Amino acid sequence: MRTLIKNAQVVFPNGVAAISVLIEDHRIAAIDPAVQTAADEVVDAVGLHLLPGVIDDQVHFREPGLTHKEDLATASRACAKGGVTTFLEMPNTVPNATTQELLDAKLALAAEKSLVNYGFYIGATPHNIDELKHAQRTPGIKIFIGSSTGDLLVDGQEALERIFAETTLPLTAHCEDETTVRANTERYRGVADVAVHSQIRDVRAAVIATRRAIDLAIRHRHRFHVLHVSTGDETNVLGDYFAGTGAYDGVGTDVASRVITAEACPHHLLLNTEDYPRLGTLAQMNPSLKSADDNRRLWDALRDGRIQVIATDHAPHTWEEKQKPYPQSPSGMPIVENSLALMLNEVHRGRCSLEQVVHWMCDAPARVWDIVDKGRIAEGYDADLVLVDLNRRHTVRNAEQFTKCGWSAWDGVELVGLPVRTWVRGQEVFRDGQLREEVRGAAAKFDHARGGYWAT
Numbered sequence: 001m002r003t004l005i006k007n008a009q010v011v012f013p014n015g016v017a018a019i020s021v022l023i024e025d026h027r028i029a030a031i032d033p034a035v036q037t038a039a040d041e042v043v044d045a046v047g048l049h050l051l052p053g054v055i056d057d058q059v060h061f062r063e064p065g066l067t068h069k070e071d072l073a074t075a076s077r078a079c080a081k082g083g084v085t086t087f088l089e090m091p092n093t094v095p096n097a098t099t100q101e102l103l104d105a106k107l108a109l110a111a112e113k114s115l116v117n118y119g120f121y122i123g124a125t126p127h128n129i130d131e132l133k134h135a136q137r138t139p140g141i142k143i144f145i146g147s148s149t150g151d152l153l154v155d156g157q158e159a160l161e162r163i164f165a166e167t168t169l170p171l172t173a174h175c176e177d178e179t180t181v182r183a184n185t186e187r188y189r190g191v192a193d194v195a196v197h198s199q200i201r202d203v204r205a206a207v208i209a210t211r212r213a214i215d216l217a218i219r220h221r222h223r224f225h226v227l228h229v230s231t232g233d234e235t236n237v238l239g240d241y242f243a244g245t246g247a248y249d250g251v252g253t254d255v256a257s258r259v260i261t262a263e264a265c266p267h268h269l270l271l272n273t274e275d276y277p278r279l280g281t282l283a284q285m286n287p288s289l290k291s292a293d294d295n296r297r298l299w300d301a302l303r304d305g306r307i308q309v310i311a312t313d314h315a316p317h318t319w320e321e322k323q324k325p326y327p328q329s330p331s332g333m334p335i336v337e338n339s340l341a342l343m344l345n346e347v348h349r350g351r352c353s354l355e356q357v358v359h360w361m362c363d364a365p366a367r368v369w370d371i372v373d374k375g376r377i378a379e380g381y382d383a384d385l386v387l388v389d390l391n392r393r394h395t396v397r398n399a400e401q402f403t404k405c406g407w408s409a410w411d412g413v414e415l416v417g418l419p420v421r422t423w424v425r426g427q428e429v430f431r432d433g434q435l436r437e438e439v440r441g442a443a444a445k446f447d448h449a450r451g452g453y454w455a456t
Contacts, residue, residue, distance in 0.1 A: 001025060001040050001426065004033070008045035008387065011052075011358045013376055021050060023383040026425035031379055043421075045387055051358055052377050053085025053116075053384030053422065054340050055365040057139070058227055058263070058311040060332065061087070063109060065094025070316040070334075074404040076114040076441070078337035080430040081402050083386035083419035085116050086374055086444055087336070088139050088365075091123030096152055098123045099131050103138060107443055116424050117374075117384065117441035121172070125151045126159040132167045139369040139446055140169045140225075145209045146176035153178065160212075164220040170369065170452060171217070172225040175209035175234075176201055176287055194284055194326040195276040201288040203231045210234045214241060217259050223452050225368055226262035228313050230287040232297030238262055238306040258454040261368050263309035264298050266335060266342050271295075271409070281322050281329040282409050285315070299351065302360060308453060309368060310360040312339045316405040334403040338396060338410060344388060344417025354390070367453040372445040383426035392418040 003023040010019050010031075022030040022037060030037070061075040079087055089106070091097035097106055103122050110118040121142040122135045132141050143163065144152045154160060155178045164171065184200040210226055214237065217224035229235065241260055267285060272292045275283050283289055301307040315332025322329055335342075343357045366375025373381045396410040422430040429439040450456055 004039035005043045008050040052362040055086045057088045057365040059314040072113040078402040079116045082337035083340040085384035088119045119444040143173040146178040164216040170223040177205045177208035180205040198288040230268045235301035286331040308364045345415040348416040370450045385423045387421040
Protein backbone atom coordinates (compact mmCIF):
# COMPACT_ATOMS: atom_id res chain seq x y z
CA MET A 1 0.00 0.00 0.00
CA ARG A 2 1.41 3.37 -1.05
CA THR A 3 -0.12 6.61 0.21
CA LEU A 4 0.98 10.02 -1.02
CA ILE A 5 0.23 12.99 1.22
CA LYS A 6 0.63 16.21 -0.74
CA ASN A 7 0.10 19.94 -0.24
CA ALA A 8 0.53 19.74 3.55
CA GLN A 9 2.80 21.95 5.60
CA VAL A 10 5.15 19.29 6.99
CA VAL A 11 6.75 19.85 10.40
CA PHE A 12 10.36 18.66 10.59
CA PRO A 13 12.79 19.01 13.53
CA ASN A 14 14.42 21.97 11.78
CA GLY A 15 11.35 23.76 10.42
CA VAL A 16 8.20 23.58 8.31
CA ALA A 17 8.08 22.97 4.55
CA ALA A 18 5.38 22.55 1.91
CA ILE A 19 6.38 19.14 0.63
CA SER A 20 4.95 15.73 -0.24
CA VAL A 21 5.42 12.60 1.87
CA LEU A 22 5.15 9.06 0.49
CA ILE A 23 4.13 6.17 2.75
CA GLU A 24 4.85 2.62 1.66
CA ASP A 25 3.54 -0.15 3.91
CA HIS A 26 4.46 0.95 7.46
CA ARG A 27 7.36 3.27 6.60
CA ILE A 28 7.93 6.77 5.28
CA ALA A 29 9.36 5.82 1.92
CA ALA A 30 10.25 9.27 0.59
CA ILE A 31 10.20 12.95 1.40
CA ASP A 32 9.51 15.07 -1.69
CA PRO A 33 9.12 12.11 -4.08
CA ALA A 34 9.14 12.62 -7.82
CA VAL A 35 6.02 14.23 -9.28
CA GLN A 36 5.22 11.12 -11.31
CA THR A 37 5.35 8.81 -8.26
CA ALA A 38 2.43 6.37 -8.30
CA ALA A 39 0.35 5.75 -5.17
CA ASP A 40 -2.70 3.70 -4.23
CA GLU A 41 -4.12 6.69 -2.38
CA VAL A 42 -3.44 10.40 -2.75
CA VAL A 43 -4.33 12.63 0.19
CA ASP A 44 -4.70 16.30 -0.69
CA ALA A 45 -3.83 18.02 2.59
CA VAL A 46 -4.05 21.61 1.44
CA GLY A 47 -4.51 23.94 4.40
CA LEU A 48 -3.37 21.30 6.90
CA HIS A 49 -0.14 20.57 8.78
CA LEU A 50 1.43 17.10 8.88
CA LEU A 51 3.02 16.18 12.20
CA PRO A 52 4.74 13.05 13.48
CA GLY A 53 2.38 11.11 15.71
CA VAL A 54 2.42 12.11 19.36
CA ILE A 55 4.29 9.86 21.79
CA ASP A 56 2.67 10.02 25.23
CA ASP A 57 5.22 8.63 27.66
CA GLN A 58 2.99 8.63 30.75
CA VAL A 59 -0.46 7.06 30.75
CA HIS A 60 -2.52 4.83 33.02
CA PHE A 61 -4.78 2.69 30.84
CA ARG A 62 -6.03 0.46 33.71
CA GLU A 63 -5.78 -2.96 32.07
CA PRO A 64 -5.59 -5.48 33.61
CA GLY A 65 -7.59 -5.22 36.79
CA LEU A 66 -9.30 -1.81 36.64
CA THR A 67 -11.09 -2.00 33.32
CA HIS A 68 -14.31 -0.42 34.61
CA LYS A 69 -12.35 2.87 34.34
CA GLU A 70 -10.55 2.27 31.01
CA ASP A 71 -9.06 -0.54 28.94
CA LEU A 72 -6.53 -0.83 26.15
CA ALA A 73 -9.19 -0.80 23.42
CA THR A 74 -11.01 2.33 24.61
CA ALA A 75 -7.81 4.13 25.55
CA SER A 76 -6.16 3.43 22.21
CA ARG A 77 -9.27 4.72 20.42
CA ALA A 78 -8.92 7.93 22.41
CA CYS A 79 -5.25 8.05 21.39
CA ALA A 80 -6.08 7.67 17.71
CA LYS A 81 -8.64 10.47 17.91
CA GLY A 82 -6.14 12.73 19.65
CA GLY A 83 -3.20 12.12 17.30
CA VAL A 84 -1.33 9.97 19.82
CA THR A 85 0.23 7.09 17.88
CA THR A 86 2.42 5.60 20.65
CA PHE A 87 1.82 5.36 24.39
CA LEU A 88 4.02 4.18 27.25
CA GLU A 89 1.92 2.85 30.10
CA MET A 90 2.63 2.76 33.82
CA PRO A 91 2.86 -0.40 35.93
CA ASN A 92 0.20 0.32 38.58
CA THR A 93 -2.42 -1.98 37.07
CA VAL A 94 -3.77 -5.00 38.96
CA PRO A 95 -1.59 -6.94 39.35
CA ASN A 96 1.27 -4.44 39.33
CA ALA A 97 3.62 -5.04 36.39
CA THR A 98 6.72 -5.84 38.45
CA THR A 99 8.01 -8.97 36.67
CA GLN A 100 8.91 -9.85 33.09
CA GLU A 101 6.06 -12.33 33.01
CA LEU A 102 3.51 -9.66 33.94
CA LEU A 103 5.11 -7.20 31.50
CA ASP A 104 4.85 -9.76 28.70
CA ALA A 105 1.20 -10.34 29.57
CA LYS A 106 0.45 -6.64 29.09
CA LEU A 107 2.30 -6.63 25.77
CA ALA A 108 0.18 -9.57 24.63
CA LEU A 109 -3.03 -7.79 25.64
CA ALA A 110 -2.00 -4.69 23.70
CA ALA A 111 -1.12 -6.71 20.60
CA GLU A 112 -4.67 -8.03 20.63
CA LYS A 113 -6.52 -4.80 21.46
CA SER A 114 -4.56 -1.60 20.79
CA LEU A 115 -5.23 0.54 17.73
CA VAL A 116 -1.95 2.41 18.27
CA ASN A 117 1.62 1.52 19.23
CA TYR A 118 2.49 0.71 22.81
CA GLY A 119 5.11 0.11 25.47
CA PHE A 120 4.98 -0.70 29.18
CA TYR A 121 7.23 0.24 32.08
CA ILE A 122 8.26 -2.30 34.67
CA GLY A 123 7.51 -1.20 38.23
CA ALA A 124 10.08 -1.08 41.00
CA THR A 125 9.35 -2.46 44.46
CA PRO A 126 11.67 -2.69 47.46
CA HIS A 127 12.21 -6.37 46.64
CA ASN A 128 12.36 -6.99 42.85
CA ILE A 129 15.87 -5.81 42.00
CA ASP A 130 16.66 -9.02 40.05
CA GLU A 131 13.61 -8.52 37.82
CA LEU A 132 14.64 -4.91 37.19
CA LYS A 133 18.16 -5.95 36.23
CA HIS A 134 16.98 -8.33 33.53
CA ALA A 135 13.81 -6.69 32.21
CA GLN A 136 13.44 -6.53 28.42
CA ARG A 137 11.06 -4.96 25.88
CA THR A 138 10.43 -1.97 28.11
CA PRO A 139 11.19 1.76 27.99
CA GLY A 140 12.44 1.69 31.56
CA ILE A 141 11.77 1.33 35.26
CA LYS A 142 9.07 3.30 37.08
CA ILE A 143 9.57 4.17 40.75
CA PHE A 144 6.82 5.57 42.95
CA ILE A 145 8.58 7.81 45.47
CA GLY A 146 5.21 8.55 47.02
CA SER A 147 1.60 8.13 45.81
CA SER A 148 1.62 4.42 45.12
CA THR A 149 -0.62 1.39 44.91
CA GLY A 150 0.08 -2.23 45.81
CA ASP A 151 3.73 -2.91 46.59
CA LEU A 152 5.04 -0.07 44.41
CA LEU A 153 6.00 2.50 47.07
CA VAL A 154 9.78 2.78 47.22
CA ASP A 155 10.83 5.54 49.58
CA GLY A 156 13.47 3.76 51.69
CA GLN A 157 16.94 5.09 50.94
CA GLU A 158 18.62 1.68 50.85
CA ALA A 159 16.18 0.33 48.26
CA LEU A 160 16.50 3.47 46.13
CA GLU A 161 20.30 3.35 46.25
CA ARG A 162 20.25 -0.26 45.03
CA ILE A 163 17.90 0.52 42.14
CA PHE A 164 20.00 3.46 40.95
CA ALA A 165 23.29 1.60 41.49
CA GLU A 166 22.52 -1.90 40.22
CA THR A 167 20.13 -1.48 37.28
CA THR A 168 20.90 -0.21 33.80
CA LEU A 169 17.51 0.66 32.26
CA PRO A 170 16.45 4.31 32.25
CA LEU A 171 14.60 5.29 35.42
CA THR A 172 11.60 7.52 36.01
CA ALA A 173 9.62 8.37 39.11
CA HIS A 174 6.58 9.93 40.67
CA CYS A 175 8.28 12.45 42.95
CA GLU A 176 6.29 13.46 46.00
CA ASP A 177 7.84 13.00 49.44
CA GLU A 178 5.75 10.45 51.31
CA THR A 179 6.73 11.70 54.77
CA THR A 180 5.65 15.25 53.94
CA VAL A 181 2.38 14.11 52.37
CA ARG A 182 1.50 11.96 55.37
CA ALA A 183 2.25 14.76 57.82
CA ASN A 184 0.13 17.18 55.81
CA THR A 185 -2.68 14.62 55.62
CA GLU A 186 -2.78 14.47 59.41
CA ARG A 187 -2.71 18.27 59.63
CA TYR A 188 -5.75 18.60 57.36
CA ARG A 189 -7.62 15.50 58.50
CA GLY A 190 -11.37 16.11 58.46
CA VAL A 191 -11.25 18.93 55.90
CA ALA A 192 -13.69 18.09 53.10
CA ASP A 193 -12.79 20.93 50.70
CA VAL A 194 -10.96 19.43 47.71
CA ALA A 195 -8.83 22.58 47.44
CA VAL A 196 -6.92 21.37 50.51
CA HIS A 197 -5.45 18.66 48.25
CA SER A 198 -2.90 21.23 47.05
CA GLN A 199 -1.93 21.92 50.67
CA ILE A 200 -1.50 18.22 51.43
CA ARG A 201 0.50 17.52 48.26
CA ASP A 202 2.29 20.83 48.46
CA VAL A 203 5.29 22.39 46.74
CA ARG A 204 7.62 21.17 49.45
CA ALA A 205 6.61 17.51 48.95
CA ALA A 206 7.36 17.73 45.24
CA VAL A 207 10.67 19.55 45.63
CA ILE A 208 12.04 17.24 48.34
CA ALA A 209 11.38 14.11 46.29
CA THR A 210 12.60 15.58 42.99
CA ARG A 211 15.82 16.83 44.56
CA ARG A 212 16.33 13.45 46.20
CA ALA A 213 15.87 11.55 42.93
CA ILE A 214 18.15 13.89 40.99
CA ASP A 215 20.83 13.49 43.66
CA LEU A 216 20.63 9.69 43.29
CA ALA A 217 20.83 9.93 39.50
CA ILE A 218 23.86 12.22 39.60
CA ARG A 219 25.80 10.16 42.12
CA HIS A 220 25.14 6.91 40.25
CA ARG A 221 25.35 8.45 36.75
CA HIS A 222 22.01 6.85 35.94
CA ARG A 223 19.59 8.25 33.36
CA PHE A 224 16.54 9.62 35.14
CA HIS A 225 13.35 11.27 33.87
CA VAL A 226 11.35 13.52 36.24
CA LEU A 227 7.66 12.91 35.65
CA HIS A 228 4.93 15.58 35.79
CA VAL A 229 6.89 18.55 37.16
CA SER A 230 4.21 20.66 38.84
CA THR A 231 6.07 23.45 40.64
CA GLY A 232 8.21 26.39 39.71
CA ASP A 233 10.62 25.46 42.50
CA GLU A 234 11.29 22.11 40.81
CA THR A 235 12.25 23.99 37.65
CA ASN A 236 14.82 25.86 39.76
CA VAL A 237 16.26 22.51 40.87
CA LEU A 238 16.45 21.46 37.22
CA GLY A 239 18.03 24.79 36.36
CA ASP A 240 20.73 24.28 38.98
CA TYR A 241 21.48 20.88 37.48
CA PHE A 242 21.64 22.04 33.88
CA ALA A 243 23.66 25.13 34.72
CA GLY A 244 26.09 23.06 36.76
CA THR A 245 25.59 25.26 39.82
CA GLY A 246 24.36 24.93 43.37
CA ALA A 247 24.46 21.51 44.99
CA TYR A 248 25.58 19.64 41.91
CA ASP A 249 29.17 20.90 41.68
CA GLY A 250 29.35 21.37 37.93
CA VAL A 251 28.03 17.96 36.89
CA GLY A 252 25.65 19.51 34.38
CA THR A 253 28.17 21.55 32.42
CA ASP A 254 29.18 18.75 30.03
CA VAL A 255 26.31 17.77 27.73
CA ALA A 256 27.68 14.25 27.34
CA SER A 257 27.45 13.71 31.11
CA ARG A 258 23.83 14.80 31.45
CA VAL A 259 21.49 12.14 32.77
CA ILE A 260 18.40 14.18 33.73
CA THR A 261 15.32 14.93 31.63
CA ALA A 262 11.91 16.16 32.74
CA GLU A 263 8.34 16.61 31.61
CA ALA A 264 5.24 18.68 32.27
CA CYS A 265 1.56 17.82 31.80
CA PRO A 266 -1.18 19.93 30.20
CA HIS A 267 -3.17 20.16 33.43
CA HIS A 268 -0.19 21.60 35.33
CA LEU A 269 0.42 24.03 32.47
CA LEU A 270 -3.18 25.13 31.97
CA LEU A 271 -5.02 24.63 35.28
CA ASN A 272 -4.22 25.86 38.80
CA THR A 273 -5.70 26.16 42.29
CA GLU A 274 -8.07 28.85 41.08
CA ASP A 275 -9.91 26.12 39.13
CA TYR A 276 -11.06 24.14 42.17
CA PRO A 277 -14.31 26.14 42.63
CA ARG A 278 -15.25 25.43 38.99
CA LEU A 279 -14.07 21.83 38.67
CA GLY A 280 -14.22 20.45 42.19
CA THR A 281 -12.85 16.91 42.47
CA LEU A 282 -12.37 16.74 38.68
CA ALA A 283 -9.29 18.88 39.34
CA GLN A 284 -7.91 16.48 41.97
CA MET A 285 -4.69 14.82 40.83
CA ASN A 286 -1.26 13.75 42.03
CA PRO A 287 0.87 15.85 41.97
CA SER A 288 -1.74 18.42 42.83
CA LEU A 289 -2.53 21.62 40.97
CA LYS A 290 -0.36 24.53 42.05
CA SER A 291 -0.58 28.31 41.56
CA ALA A 292 -0.88 30.47 38.46
CA ASP A 293 2.73 31.51 39.07
CA ASP A 294 3.73 27.84 38.89
CA ASN A 295 1.95 27.64 35.51
CA ARG A 296 4.05 30.54 34.27
CA ARG A 297 7.32 29.09 35.55
CA LEU A 298 6.60 25.68 33.97
CA TRP A 299 6.05 27.37 30.60
CA ASP A 300 9.32 29.24 31.04
CA ALA A 301 11.13 25.96 31.76
CA LEU A 302 9.67 24.33 28.64
CA ARG A 303 10.74 27.21 26.46
CA ASP A 304 14.30 27.40 27.79
CA GLY A 305 14.88 23.63 27.76
CA ARG A 306 14.91 22.76 31.45
CA ILE A 307 11.82 20.64 30.69
CA GLN A 308 11.97 18.64 27.46
CA VAL A 309 8.70 16.66 27.24
CA ILE A 310 4.95 17.14 27.48
CA ALA A 311 2.98 14.01 28.48
CA THR A 312 -0.52 13.57 29.88
CA ASP A 313 -0.50 11.30 32.95
CA HIS A 314 -3.89 10.18 31.58
CA ALA A 315 -5.50 8.64 34.68
CA PRO A 316 -9.22 7.98 34.17
CA HIS A 317 -11.77 7.31 36.88
CA THR A 318 -15.50 6.94 36.42
CA TRP A 319 -17.73 9.97 36.83
CA GLU A 320 -19.31 8.34 39.88
CA GLU A 321 -15.91 7.80 41.50
CA LYS A 322 -14.88 11.39 40.90
CA GLN A 323 -18.13 12.69 42.40
CA LYS A 324 -17.38 11.15 45.79
CA PRO A 325 -16.73 13.72 48.53
CA TYR A 326 -13.11 14.60 49.16
CA PRO A 327 -10.95 12.82 50.31
CA GLN A 328 -12.79 9.65 49.21
CA SER A 329 -12.55 10.89 45.61
CA PRO A 330 -9.66 9.44 43.55
CA SER A 331 -6.88 11.52 41.96
CA GLY A 332 -6.40 11.73 38.22
CA MET A 333 -8.08 12.84 35.00
CA PRO A 334 -8.46 11.63 31.39
CA ILE A 335 -6.69 13.80 28.85
CA VAL A 336 -4.99 11.74 26.13
CA GLU A 337 -7.56 12.44 23.41
CA ASN A 338 -7.45 16.20 23.99
CA SER A 339 -3.77 16.82 24.78
CA LEU A 340 -2.63 17.69 21.26
CA ALA A 341 -5.70 19.87 20.65
CA LEU A 342 -5.03 21.70 23.92
CA MET A 343 -1.49 22.43 22.84
CA LEU A 344 -2.59 23.49 19.34
CA ASN A 345 -4.88 25.94 21.07
CA GLU A 346 -1.84 27.36 22.88
CA VAL A 347 -0.15 27.74 19.47
CA HIS A 348 -3.22 29.71 18.35
CA ARG A 349 -2.95 31.89 21.46
CA GLY A 350 0.71 32.61 20.69
CA ARG A 351 2.09 30.93 23.79
CA CYS A 352 4.33 28.56 21.82
CA SER A 353 5.07 27.54 18.25
CA LEU A 354 3.91 24.44 16.41
CA GLU A 355 7.54 23.37 16.08
CA GLN A 356 7.93 23.53 19.86
CA VAL A 357 4.83 21.38 20.38
CA VAL A 358 6.18 18.77 17.97
CA HIS A 359 9.51 18.77 19.80
CA TRP A 360 7.92 18.40 23.24
CA MET A 361 5.31 15.78 22.28
CA CYS A 362 6.96 13.77 19.48
CA ASP A 363 10.72 14.10 19.05
CA ALA A 364 11.80 14.54 22.66
CA PRO A 365 9.96 11.53 24.15
CA ALA A 366 11.31 9.30 21.36
CA ARG A 367 14.83 10.42 22.26
CA VAL A 368 14.37 10.17 26.03
CA TRP A 369 13.21 6.55 25.79
CA ASP A 370 15.39 5.43 22.83
CA ILE A 371 12.37 4.57 20.70
CA VAL A 372 13.46 3.25 17.32
CA ASP A 373 12.20 5.01 14.14
CA LYS A 374 9.62 7.25 15.80
CA GLY A 375 9.12 10.89 16.72
CA ARG A 376 10.09 12.51 13.41
CA ILE A 377 9.00 12.72 9.80
CA ALA A 378 12.03 11.25 8.06
CA GLU A 379 12.72 8.65 5.40
CA GLY A 380 12.83 5.16 6.89
CA TYR A 381 10.91 6.15 10.02
CA ASP A 382 7.59 4.53 10.89
CA ALA A 383 4.65 6.22 9.21
CA ASP A 384 3.04 7.37 12.46
CA LEU A 385 1.51 10.65 11.32
CA VAL A 386 -1.26 13.10 12.15
CA LEU A 387 -2.83 15.82 10.04
CA VAL A 388 -4.00 18.82 12.02
CA ASP A 389 -6.16 21.78 11.13
CA LEU A 390 -4.76 24.75 13.02
CA ASN A 391 -7.89 26.81 12.31
CA ARG A 392 -10.60 24.29 13.22
CA ARG A 393 -12.75 25.53 16.09
CA HIS A 394 -14.36 22.84 18.20
CA THR A 395 -15.85 22.45 21.65
CA VAL A 396 -14.83 19.64 23.99
CA ARG A 397 -17.94 17.67 24.99
CA ASN A 398 -18.22 14.90 27.57
CA ALA A 399 -20.69 13.06 25.34
CA GLU A 400 -18.13 12.91 22.52
CA GLN A 401 -15.20 11.50 24.48
CA PHE A 402 -13.79 8.15 23.32
CA THR A 403 -12.26 7.35 26.71
CA LYS A 404 -14.38 4.86 28.66
CA CYS A 405 -14.93 7.18 31.62
CA GLY A 406 -16.67 9.67 29.30
CA TRP A 407 -15.71 13.04 30.77
CA SER A 408 -13.14 15.79 30.41
CA ALA A 409 -12.11 18.67 32.67
CA TRP A 410 -12.38 20.84 29.52
CA ASP A 411 -16.04 19.99 28.86
CA GLY A 412 -17.67 23.02 27.21
CA VAL A 413 -14.38 24.74 26.36
CA GLU A 414 -13.84 25.91 22.78
CA LEU A 415 -10.40 25.16 21.31
CA VAL A 416 -8.77 26.22 18.06
CA GLY A 417 -6.72 23.49 16.36
CA LEU A 418 -7.73 19.85 15.89
CA PRO A 419 -6.23 16.53 14.75
CA VAL A 420 -8.32 15.39 11.77
CA ARG A 421 -6.50 12.29 10.40
CA THR A 422 -4.15 9.80 12.07
CA TRP A 423 -1.96 7.05 10.62
CA VAL A 424 -0.35 4.27 12.66
CA ARG A 425 2.49 2.49 10.84
CA GLY A 426 1.03 3.58 7.51
CA GLN A 427 -2.54 2.52 8.29
CA GLU A 428 -5.13 5.25 8.55
CA VAL A 429 -6.81 4.67 11.90
CA PHE A 430 -8.83 7.89 12.34
CA ARG A 431 -10.47 10.41 10.01
CA ASP A 432 -12.86 13.20 10.97
CA GLY A 433 -14.43 11.44 13.92
CA GLN A 434 -14.42 7.91 12.49
CA LEU A 435 -12.17 5.03 13.55
CA ARG A 436 -10.93 2.00 11.65
CA GLU A 437 -11.37 -0.54 14.42
CA GLU A 438 -9.45 -3.28 12.59
CA VAL A 439 -6.14 -1.40 12.72
CA ARG A 440 -3.60 -2.61 15.26
CA GLY A 441 -0.45 -0.92 16.45
CA ALA A 442 2.80 -2.67 17.33
CA ALA A 443 5.11 -2.83 20.29
CA ALA A 444 7.57 0.06 20.32
CA LYS A 445 11.21 -0.97 20.02
CA PHE A 446 13.76 0.46 22.43
CA ASP A 447 17.51 0.68 21.73
CA HIS A 448 18.93 1.80 25.05
CA ALA A 449 22.47 1.76 23.69
CA ARG A 450 21.58 5.10 22.07
CA GLY A 451 22.00 6.81 25.43
CA GLY A 452 18.86 8.89 25.62
CA TYR A 453 17.95 12.50 24.94
CA TRP A 454 21.31 14.17 25.52
CA ALA A 455 23.23 11.62 23.42
CA THR A 456 20.97 12.07 20.37
